[in-house]
Amino acid sequence: MLHNLSLRLAKSLAFNGGLDPSRIPVITYGLEIILGIVVKTFCFLAIPSVLGVLPQTLAAFTASALFRLPAGGAHCTGFARCLFGSIVAFTGIGILASFIGGLSNWTLTLFYIVLGLAILLTLSRVPVDNPSRPVKKPEERVRMQKWALGILFTYFMLVNILPLTSDLIFAASLGLLLQLFTLLPAGYKLMHHYDMLLIKVTSSITKGGR
Structure with a gap:
């Protein structure tokens, strides 16, 4: 799921930003790491906080x-x-x-x-x-x-x-x-x-x- 979202965002950035399509895998990889950090950080802060x-x-x-x-x-x-x-x-x-x-x-x-x-x-x-x-x-x-x-x-x-x-x-x-x-x-x-x-x-x- 995270990979597919990153891939869609990478394609959008590449096509709308006029970037070389060959850079899509690199952009996808970077976005996947960033989104992964955001999701993990949110979960590790939200769930334990609710449980005290x-x-x-x-x-x-x-x-x-x-x-x-x-x-x-x-x-x-x-x-x-x-x-x-x-x-x-x-x-x-x-x-x-x-x-x-x-x-x-x-x-x-x-x-x-x-x-x-x-x-x-x-x-x-x-x-x-x-x-x-x-x-x-x-x-x-x-x-x-x-x-x-x-x-x-x-x-x-x-x-x-x-x-x-x-x-x-x-x-x-x-x-x-x-x-x-x-x-x-x-x-x-x-x-x-x-x-x-x-x-x-x-x-x-x-x-x-x-």
């Missing part, structure tokens, strides 16, 4: 997303499926953190355990190849490992310097733990099954609506 767990959800999402940049990991094959899964997962963590995070006195212990696991997986598995962008050069792999370790060190410093509440630390720890799971073979299998399930569900709904 915006800070916790953003803490979980940020901890996961920043580490994912250099680390890689399993992901869905479609924008809508990725968005739906992310909203459910991170909002769920936000809700859990709002109820449990503020009551736990072992939040820092959990954070350090997850951080230790993240360091081990970074040294042993990062970066996890994306089929669309495999990392083949050894020097690039080392660079991305250093990048990931730098992000983890930043998390350590933020937790020890900023006056973060325990529910935010709890949410961030679970968000990072979720991202670590996507680096493992079990995470790839689970993501594949989830992706296939949603494809079947959406296909059935589409056929049923005809």
Whole structure:
């Protein structure tokens, strides 16, 4: 759906703006990224806000997303499926953190355990190849490992310097733990099954609506 909308907008911009039609794929790609960011931002602000767990959800999402940049990991094959899964997962963590995070006195212990696991997986598995962008050069792999370790060190410093509440630390720890799971073979299998399930569900709904 997002791709089709981007394609229509790109064609309109190209034909009405007198641009070379050969640029349509490039324009489509750029518009798809921009529209995707807008849709994701709206959903990640609106839904958790309605549920009253915006800070916790953003803490979980940020901890996961920043580490994912250099680390890689399993992901869905479609924008809508990725968005739906992310909203459910991170909002769920936000809700859990709002109820449990503020009551736990072992939040820092959990954070350090997850951080230790993240360091081990970074040294042993990062970066996890994306089929669309495999990392083949050894020097690039080392660079991305250093990048990931730098992000983890930043998390350590933020937790020890900023006056973060325990529910935010709890949410961030679970968000990072979720991202670590996507680096493992079990995470790839689970993501594949989830992706296939949603494809079947959406296909059935589409056929049923005809």
